[in-house]
Amino acid sequence: MLNPVSWPDDEVDRALFGDRQVMQLAQLCGVDSRESLDDFRQYKNNTKVTGQALALLMQRVKLLPVSSAECERGFSCMNINDTPTRNRISTETLSSLIFIKVNGATPTKFNPKPYVEKWLQEGRHSSTDMPTGKPTISSKAASPWAALFD
Numbered sequence: 001m002l003n004p005v006s007w008p009d010d011e012v013d014r015a016l017f018g019d020r021q022v023m024q025l026a027q028l029c030g031v032d033s034r035e036s037l038d039d040f041r042q043y044k045n046n047t048k049v050t051g052q053a054l055a056l057l058m059q060r061v062k063l064l065p066v067s068s069a070e071c072e073r074g075f076s077c078m079n080i081n082d083t084p085t086r087n088r089i090s091t092e093t094l095s096s097l098i099f100i101k102v103n104g105a106t107p108t109k110f111n112p113k114p115y116v117e118k119w120l121q122e123g124r125h126s127s128t129d130m131p132t133g134k135p136t137i138s139s140k141a142a143s144p145w146a147a148l149f150d
Contacts, residue, residue: 002040002058004047014044022057029060070102077101 001007001018008014022040026033032053039051050058077098082089089097104110120126 002061007044017044025061026053026057029057029064031057031060074098074102 001021008017018040019037023033023037026036035051035053036057039054043050043054078094081097081101082094
């Protein structure tokens with residue numbers, strides 16, 4: 001109803017066309033419905049003039065999602081990250097992973113260098129460091145009985 005192409009050609013039909021929908025849409029979008037309706041009626045008479053309330057309404061309408069595809073992608077991302085082998089992942093971590101996947105930059109645009117440098121500066125180990133701590137005893141040397149079940 002906000003697009004003049006969809007308006008009826010007859011002036012009488014156009015007079016009340018879309019008024020109810022504009023009021024409902026204004027209430028939904030948190031815009032003054034009375035001012036929006038007045039601006040819409042003026043807009044129907046002269047499409048070059050949009051009042052402040054109607055302009056705000058049109059701007060907010062452009063932000064409304066036309067489908068649930070983005071939401072569905074979020075659920076798919078959640079199912080990919082929350083698998084039976086990763087079932088101990090916390091809700092907060094899962095939420096963060098989904099947020100990054102849905103809203104974050106593409107992997108090709110991500111530069112990990114500053115994060116890796118900070119990690120190493122904090123005294124953490126790199127992936128190429130030698131293992132530390134006590135050496136583990138192999139299962140074969142752990143018990144002479146273990147050799148019977150090989």
